[in-house]
Amino acid sequence: PLDHVLKLPSTLTFSPTERVILISSADSTGTAIQLRDKNAFAFTGLFATFVGRNRFVTLTDSLILLQSTSGNSNETKQLTLPAENIQRLLPGPLGTFLAVSPQTVFLMDGTSGRVISSIDAAGVKYASWSPNFEHVALMAKRTIYLSDKAFKSIHATHSDSTGVKSGCWDVSNPLGAIFYYTNSFHLKYFLPQGDSGIICTTSTPIYLVR
Numbered sequence: 001p002l003d004h005v006l007k008l009p010s011t012l013t014f015s016p017t018e019r020v021i022l023i024s025s026a027d028s029t030g031t032a033i034q035l036r037d038k039n040a041f042a043f044t045g046l047f048a049t050f051v052g053r054n055r056f057v058t059l060t061d062s063l064i065l066l067q068s069t070s071g072n073s074n075e076t077k078q079l080t081l082p083a084e085n086i087q088r089l090l091p092g093p094l095g096t097f098l099a100v101s102p103q104t105v106f107l108m109d110g111t112s113g114r115v116i117s118s119i120d121a122a123g124v125k126y127a128s129w130s131p132n133f134e135h136v137a138l139m140a141k142r143t144i145y146l147s148d149k150a151f152k153s154i155h156a157t158h159s160d161s162t163g164v165k166s167g168c169w170d171v172s173n174p175l176g177a178i179f180y181y182t183n184s185f186h187l188k189y190f191l192p193q194g195d196s197g198i199i200c201t202t203s204t205p206i207y208l209v210r
Contacts, residue, residue: 011024011046024046024048041069045059045067047088048067050091058089064079065078079113082106082115082118086100096108096116104118104119105138118151122143128168128169130171135148135149135171137169142164145157156190165183179191
């Protein structure tokens with residue numbers, strides 16, 4: 001059974017084109033599970049993140065592993081960490097991923113492992129890209145950093161004393177992109193220009209997913 005292999009799942013990534021789910025374990029075994037056609041396959045590493053159609057990366061203590069799957073065959077390529085103390089991997093635009101250290105987030109090429117660009121942002125745990133990948137929100141425990149697809153600088157920073165729970169982008173507004181996010185008590189907005197505010201109070205914490 002799956003729960004015999006995987007304990008304390010911490011991250012989940014879905015590929016809509018392949019209809020495949022990646023689940024990463026938070027325990028000491030460092031296991032990533034790929035669910036495909038009702039079958040489960042185990043791989044080494046944490047924070048499994050898709051970088052292509054049949055390719056994903058995982059994080060170990062000393063390396064980033066690029067995993068390629070095709071049918072029943074698997075190939076693994078080692079990528080060098082961009083810095084010491086990389087703590088997690090997060091999704092990026094197609095063919096890329098984010099590698100997160102305590103003070104810096106690196107945008108990485110998903111094939112070569114080359115650093116494309118980087119941003120100084122402390123304590124980042126999650127990333128939310130707009131559907132067109134023109135904007136990105138990097139979320140720490142109590143801070144949100146907004147940037148764009150070039151990923152070279154922070155355009156706006158917002159602090160929330162009660163803690164950021166979740167967030168997602170809306171690019172359908174004719175006035176421009178809007179980042180919606182939640183904390184324990186409110187649904188809020190944060191704009192790339194730096195404006196922010198409360199939309200409504202929530203009776204229980206809610207989590208935004210796109």
